[in-house]
Structures are given as C-alpha cells and as structure tokens.
Amino acid sequence: MSRAPAPVRLLRVAGDARVQQYARLLVERSLGVQPRWQVVVGAGVEARPLVEEVERQIARAGAWPILQLVFGSAGGAWAREAPAELIAEPPPIAATIQSTGDAFLAIVAPTNTREASDLDPARRGALQAAGTRLRDRLTAMTVPWVVCQWPTHALAQDAGMTLAQFEEFLFGACLLDWDAEAERMRRIADVLDDAAEVRIVAGGTDLTLSLKGRTCAIDDAHINMPGGEVFCSPVEDATEGVVHFAEFPAMHFGQQVEGIRLRFAGGRVVDASADVNEDVLISALDTDDGARVLGELGIGCNPGITRHLRNTLFDEKIAGTVHLALGASYTVTGGVNESVIHWDIVKDLRRGGELYVNGRPAQRDGEWLATAVHA
Amino acid sequence: MRDPRLDEYARLLVERSVAVQPGWQVSVRSTPLARPLIEAVIEQIALAGAYPLLQLSFELIGGPFARVAPPELLREPSPLVRRTWDEVDAFVTIWAPENTREGSDLSDERRAAIEQSLAPRRDRQMALSVPWVVAEYPVPAAAQDAGMSVAEYEEFIFGSVLLDWDAEADRMRRIADVFDSAEEVRVVGPGTDLALSVAGRSGAVDDGHLNMPGGEVFYAPIEDSAQGVVEFSEFPAVHFGREIAGIRLVFDGGRIVDASARSGEEHLLRALDTDDGARRLGELGIGCNPGIRRYMKNVAFDEKIDGTVHLAVGNSYAFTGGTNRSSIHWDIVKDLRTGGRLYADGRVVQEDGRWLPLHP
Numbered sequence: 011m012s013r014a015p016a017p018v019r020l021l022r023v024a025g026d027a028r029v030q031q032y033a034r035l036l037v038e039r040s041l042g043v044q045p046r047w048q049v050v051v052g053a054g055v056e057a058r059p060l061v062e063e064v065e066r067q068i069a070r071a072g073a074w075p076i077l078q079l080v081f082g083s084a085g086g087a088w089a090r091e092a093p094a095e096l097i098a099e100p101p102p103i104a105a106t107i108q109s110t111g112d113a114f115l116a117i118v119a120p121t122n123t124r125e126a127s128d129l130d131p132a133r134r135g136a137l138q139a140a141g142t143r144l145r146d147r148l149t150a151m152t153v154p155w156v157v158c159q160w161p162t163h164a165l166a167q168d169a170g171m172t173l174a175q176f177e178e179f180l181f182g183a184c185l186l187d188w189d190a191e192a193e194r195m196r197r198i199a200d201v202l203d204d205a206a207e208v209r210i211v212a213g214g215t216d217l218t219l220s221l222k223g224r225t226c227a228i229d230d231a232h233i234n235m236p237g238g239e240v241f242c243s244p245v246e247d248a249t250e251g252v253v254h255f256a257e258f259p260a261m262h263f264g265q266q267v268e269g270i271r272l273r274f275a276g277g278r279v280v281d282a283s284a285d286v287n288e289d290v291l292i293s294a295l296d297t298d299d300g301a302r303v304l305g306e307l308g309i310g311c312n313p314g315i316t317r318h319l320r321n322t323l324f325d326e327k328i329a330g331t332v333h334l335a336l337g338a339s340y341t342v343t344g345g346v347n348e349s350v351i352h353w354d355i356v357k358d359l360r361r362g363g364e365l366y367v368n369g370r371p372a373q374r375d376g377e378w379l380a381t382a383v384h385a
Numbered sequence: 386m387r388d389p390r391l392d393e394y395a396r397l398l399v400e401r402s403v404a405v406q407p408g409w410q411v412s413v414r415s416t417p418l419a420r421p422l423i424e425a426v427i428e429q430i431a432l433a434g435a436y437p438l439l440q441l442s443f444e445l446i447g448g449p450f451a452r453v454a455p456p457e458l459l460r461e462p463s464p465l466v467r468r469t470w471d472e473v474d475a476f477v478t479i480w481a482p483e484n485t486r487e488g489s490d491l492s493d494e495r496r497a498a499i500e501q502s503l504a505p506r507r508d509r510q511m512a513l514s515v516p517w518v519v520a521e522y523p524v525p526a527a528a529q530d531a532g533m534s535v536a537e538y539e540e541f542i543f544g545s546v547l548l549d550w551d552a553e554a555d556r557m558r559r560i561a562d563v564f565d566s567a568e569e570v571r572v573v574g575p576g577t578d579l580a581l582s583v584a585g586r587s588g589a590v591d592d593g594h595l596n597m598p599g600g601e602v603f604y605a606p607i608e609d610s611a612q613g614v615v616e617f618s619e620f621p622a623v624h625f626g627r628e629i630a631g632i633r634l635v636f637d638g639g640r641i642v643d644a645s646a647r648s649g650e651e652h653l654l655r656a657l658d659t660d661d662g663a664r665r666l667g668e669l670g671i672g673c674n675p676g677i678r679r680y681m682k683n684v685a686f687d688e689k690i691d692g693t694v695h696l697a698v699g700n701s702y703a704f705t706g707g708t709n710r711s712s713i714h715w716d717i718v719k720d721l722r723t724g725g726r727l728y729a730d731g732r733v734v735q736e737d738g739r740w741l742p743l744h745p
Contacts, residue, residue, distance in 0.1 A: 048464065055417040055443075065450045065453075068450070072454075073458075074450075074465075076463060077440075077441070077442060079439075079442065086424070087427040088427050088431055088437060091431035093434055096434060101410045103438055103472055103473065110464075110465065111465070
C-alpha cells in the first residue's frame with residue numbers, strides 16, 4: 011500500500027513509573043473512580059502507554075473503561091465527508107454515552123495539531139454542537155471529568171521542544187503535590203471571591219470585570235491535568251474596556267490567531283481585531299449569541315509551567331498569566347452564559363502587568379503582592 | 386494517496402456486506418493498524434448518510450482490562466457497551482492484530498468470562514438479526530503467520546477479496562443445492578471417516594456478506610447425527626492465539642466422545658469442556674474461494690480454501706436451522722485436496738478437493 015500503516019511509537023514507556031503515577035492521579039484523584047462506574051476514556055491512539063495504564067487502574071477499581079480511541083484530534087474522515095446536518099446531531103448511542111457515562115477522561119495526543127484547520131466553520135460548529143449533551147454536563151460539573159495530554163511529537167514541536175524535553179516538562183507540570191497546590195490556590199481564590207471589580211492593566215489593556223456574587227473555583231488536578239488555575243465566571247453584563255493579547259498567539263481549532271484585541275461594553279465584545287487570522291476570530295465570535303460574552307476569568311498558578319507552548323491546557327496555567335474565555339461559562343462558579351464555544355485566550359502579566367481587586371493592587375509583574383495574598 | 390483498492394474494499398464492505406442505509410449507526414471495530422481501511426470505510430458510511438461508531442482497541446482480544454479486571458466484571462458487558470451491541474444497525478469488524486497471539490496469556494477463567502460477556506453480541510450476530518461482516522486487513526502479524534512478506538500478503542488479500550461476488554454466489558449456490566437435497570454428508574480422508582446429517586437443513590452461502598473474503602457454503606449439522614472419526618492432520622488449529630496440531634475427534638451420536646491432539650491437547654480438552662454444547666458440531670463449512678490456495682494459520686482465510694471443509698465445535702447459526710448452543714464457536718479446517726472425498730447421500734461429489742460435475 012502506498013500509505014504506510016498508522017505510526018506506532020516504538021518507544022514504549024508503559025513501564026515508566028511516571029506513567030503509572032500519572033494514570034493513578036487521573037483515575038484516583040481527578041475522577042475518583044468507583045466500582046461499577048462506566049468511565050469514558052477518549053484518547054488519541056498515540057497515547058497507548060497511558061491509555062493502557064489507565065485501563066489497568068480502572069479495572070483495579072472494579073469499573074468499566076468505555077474506550078473511545080480516535081486517530082487525529084477533532085475532524086478526520088467523518089467530519090470532512092458526512093452531511094453537515096448529520097454531524098451536528100450525535101448518533102443515539104453516542105448521545106447515550108454522553109449523557110450516562112459516570113466519568114469522562116480525555117487524553118489529548120495529536121499527531122498533528124493543525125488537523126482540523128481545513129474544516130470549514132459550518133462543519134466545525136456542527137462538530138461542537140454534537141457534543142452539547144456532554145458539554146452541558148461537564149460545565150455544570152455534575153459528573154467527574156478531566157482533560158489531560160500525552161506527550162507526542164506534534165505537541166513537542168508546537169512547544170519548540172524535543173519529545174524528550176516535552177515529556178520532562180509535562181510530567182513536571184502534572185506530578186505535583188496537589189494538596190499543597192490546592193491550599194495555595196485557595197488563598198488566591200479567597201481574594202477574588204465576590205470581588206465587585208477586578209481590573210487587568212497592561213500595555214494596550216485596561217479591562218474591568220465583576221465577580222459580584224460569584225465564587226471562584228480552583229483546579230487542583232480535577233478537571234484539567236495539569237491543574238493549577240483559579241477560575242471564575244464574570245458577571246455577564248459587567249465587563250468593560252479593552253484587552254490586547256499581545257504576548258502570545260491564541261489557538262483555535264488548529265489555527266493560530268495573533269494580536270487579538272477585544273473591546274467590551276456592557277459585557278459584550280463590541281469591537282474585535284487581530285493581526286493574523288482575524289477572520290477566524292470573527293467567525294468564532296459570530297458562532298452564537300453567547301460567544302461575545304466572557305465565560306471565564308482564569309488565573310494561572312502552576313509553578314511547573316513558565317513558558318508559552320501554544321498549548322492552551324498548559325499555557326492558561328502559567329503562573330503570572332490570566333486568561334479570558336469567550337463563550338460558555340461554568341455554572342459551578344455561578345455563570346449563566348451559554349454558547350457552543352469556550353475559547354480560552356491567555357494574557358501574560360509578567361512584564362508590566364497589574365491586577366487590581368476592588369481597586370487594590372493584588373499582583374504586579376505576575377507576582378502576588380504580600381499585602382494582598384499570603385501565597 | 387490511498388491505494389484505490391482500499392476504496393474498492395471499503396465500498397464492498399459498506400455497500401455489499403452490510404448495505405448501510407441512511408441514518409444507521411454502524412459499529413466499526415478494529416485496531417489502529419487498519420487506519421487506511423478504517424478511514425475509507427468511515428468515508429463510505431458518511432457518504433451513505435449514516436453514523437460510524439468507531440470502536441478502536443489496541444488488542445481485539447485481551448488487553449489490560451481483560452488481564453486485570455475482576456472476573457465478575459469481565460463476565461458482564463458494561464451497560465453502555467451492551468446497549469451499543471443491542472442498538473447498532475450493523476457491525477463491521479476489521480481484523481488487524483499487532484500480534485496474532487494476543488489473548489494467549491489469559492487464564493481459562495478469564496477467557497471464559499470474556500466469551501460470556503460477548504454472548505449478547507454473538508447471539509445477535511449468529512441469528513443474523515443484524516448485518517455484520519468480519520474483514521481482514523493486511524497487517525505484518527498476519528503476513529508473518531502466513532509466511533509471506535507484507536507486500537505479498539497484501540496482493541493475496543486483495544486477490545481473495547476483490548472478486549466478482551455475484552458470480553461467486555451463483556457458483557456456491559449450485560454447491561449448496563447438492564447438499565440441500567441430501568440427507569447424509571460423509572467426509573473421508575486419511576484417518577478420517579465422518580458421517581453427519583444435514584436433513585432438513587439448508588446451506589447458507591457467504592458471498593461477501595459475513596466474512597470478507599467470503600467464499601464458503603455452510604450448514605448446521607443435525608446436532609445428534611455426527612458419527613465417526615475426523616483427523617485434522619494437515620493444518621494446525623488456532624484457538625485464542627494458541628496452536629493445536631494433529632487434532633483427532635471421535636463422534637458418537639453427535640457428541641465428541643474421544644479427543645486428542647499431537648500438541649496442545651490440554652488446551653483442546655479445556656475448550657471442549659467449556660460448556661455442554663462445546664462437544665457438538667455447530668457447523669460444517671465448505672471452502673470455495675478461488676483466490677485462496679494456501680494455509681495461512683488464519684481461520685478467516687483457511688476455512689475458505691477451495692478444496693477444504695471445516696467443522697466448528699460449539700455454537701451453531703440459528704439461521705441455518707442449528708440449535709446447538711455454546712459460548713464457543715471454533716472452526717477447524719481439514720484439507721481434502723490430497724486423498725479426500727466428500728459424499729452426498731452415498732454419491733461422491735468432490736474428490737481431491739475438486740468438484741465432480743454437479744449437474745450430470
């Protein structure tokens with residue numbers, strides 16, 4: 011055959027103690043798997059060593075893994091060929107899995123992070139619509155779930171690293187003492203809870219938003235692995251001002267959007283521009299009504315992550331950054347914004363950025379001020 | 386660029402074998418090795434306006450869950466998997482193992498538990514209440530067992546799969562007519578003289594529907610009729626990744642009353658002791674695929690070799706009239722091409738693997 015079989019990683023690190031520790035964290039801490047649970051494990055086939063270790067841990071817990079392996083990331087033959095109306099509605103069996111699985115583990119392990127970039131926006135939107143049932147359960151946190159990654163060449167390449175370096179980095183960010191991290195993040199969340207005004211100031215940026223009546227949540231490796239963020243749902247109609255994501259490009263379905271500038275009035279994006287791929291930004295904002303409203307303010311807190319890797323799962327956890335998500339908010343933090351998108355965009359505050367809470371400085375140049383947070 | 390033969394293969398599976406209809410949910414089960422064919426199949430399903438439910442696993446038999454899960458959990462499919470089996474409109478299984486000995490490290494208890502958990506799917510498939518097909522994909526492990534290079538094995542697979550299946554169907558139908566009108570079938574060869582009855586049973590023809598490659602005519606023998614001896618001396622049999630050579634079975638009143646093997650005998654005996662139905666025949670199959678001449682240690686092909694018959698111990702296909710029930714269905718192939726004869730009601734119909742004029 012002119013096309014070689016799927017690449018298979020020759021280096022099997024299944025015996026690596028770190029893989030076992032990683033799998034244990036996911037199954038025991040992140041999901042807390044219980045006997046006779048049906049644990050839906052979605053993974054790229056490249057993640058085989060972790061998938062197998064996770065299967066083993068789930069089996070030991072007396073639960074069933076419902077394995078859903080895929081080749082690429084989003085997309086593939088189905089997304090390109092199927093009638094768009096079929097894509098938007100999941101088949102009944104997939105819908106049942108989405109609405110009755112007891113826990114969801116997603117292991118992202120792309121062979122090419124640009125795999126979905128050739129999908130037209132209508133098909134992309136349809137793919138997202140097909141996941142509505144699950145997304146609703148996940149954002150409402152009514153079911154345990156976690157998203158993690160497996161080190162692949164594609165991810166290493168985007169991060170500008172060798173695979174070996176990326177492996178070290180990933181385990182360094184994930185295999186932490188999460189109880190200690192939880193305490194540290196709890197103290198940061200205490201400062202932000204119910205704040206009438208949070209103000210983000212940096213070059214080209216002066217944005218205020220309200221967390222009045224809202225409680226922050228911390229991710230101590232429960233919904234993301236690595237965890238390491240404090241996040242909250244801004245009051246939907248209160249965001250005002252301008253934010254310029256000048257430091258890092260934003261990634262959306264494999265496309266890189268650079269230099270995003272958003273102006274908010276009354277909580278909505280009223281003006282948007284970008285230096286590169288502006289059309290991707292605009293079509294994302296036009297996805298639905300809720301796509302122009304903030305669904306999240308997140309504060310990066312993971313001490314193991316210091317560099318931007320064009321990989322949102324990690325980038326949004328960089329200590330000294332904040333991120334804003336356009337679209338759906340988490341009801342667990344009191345949010346009511348609905349959208350099929352939830353797009354996290356990261357802003358670095360480590361050079362000249364300031365964070366104010368109720369008018370008082372809380373963070374400068376990415377460092378918490380002792381007067382605000384005893385971190 | 387994908388080999389265009391893969392698109393032809395995928396079209397055969399989707400259009401002919403399971404005839405996908407709009408809105409169907411089609412289970413597509415395989416390993417990552419079969420990616421090129423899987424993607425071609427998904428495209429065909431999408432073009433038919435139906436849903437593929439991709440069910441990839443690294444090992445089709447076994448894997449970490451099978452090795453570690455408590456046996457009582459292993460015995461029972463999860464409700465979601467059970468529901469999938471009950472609800473899908475078609476099953477496409479693409480056989481593409483990394484290693485054909487997968488599953489051989491499972492204990493008998495675990496193997497039996499897995500067989501038991503698969504019962505709902507097996508029952509639905511065996512009753513033909515849902516279209517299904519098992520297709521072979523050219524993987525290195527299968528080429529190795531066949532003693533071929535992957536390139537040679539690919540040619541062989543496409544040669545046995547991409548046939549004019551309507552013409553094959555006609556030819557096999559004529560063979561089935563011979564046995565449909567007969568009561569007794571007798572298989573004779575070195576060390577072998579086995580009689581069994583197919584009275585009242587009609588033959589089924591696999592013309593690229595259940596297996597790809599297809600190419601067999603098969604019957605459910607009358608359950609208490611098998612009488613005599615059969616020696617599978619030409620080829621080893623393979624069961625759950627283990628090879629068993631020189632199997633010899635003695636039947637009396639339909640039941641195996643004596644069984645031995647040159648190697649792997651204990652494994653043979655354990656399989657026969659799986660349950661009550663495991664000592665009775667569930668199938669007499671007649672190989673008819675003109676593209677398959679060589680034994681490859683792969684039952685999906687071997688049972689189709691022109692000039693062979695195969696006997697399955699265990700479960701029979703209800704749609705062929707069979708009533709034997711077992712959690713196993715193990716096909717064992719017997720070559721008749723050197724010194725073998727097949728009789729229908731006392732008349733020789735095949736000699737040395739060649740059909741005598743069927744309509745004299």
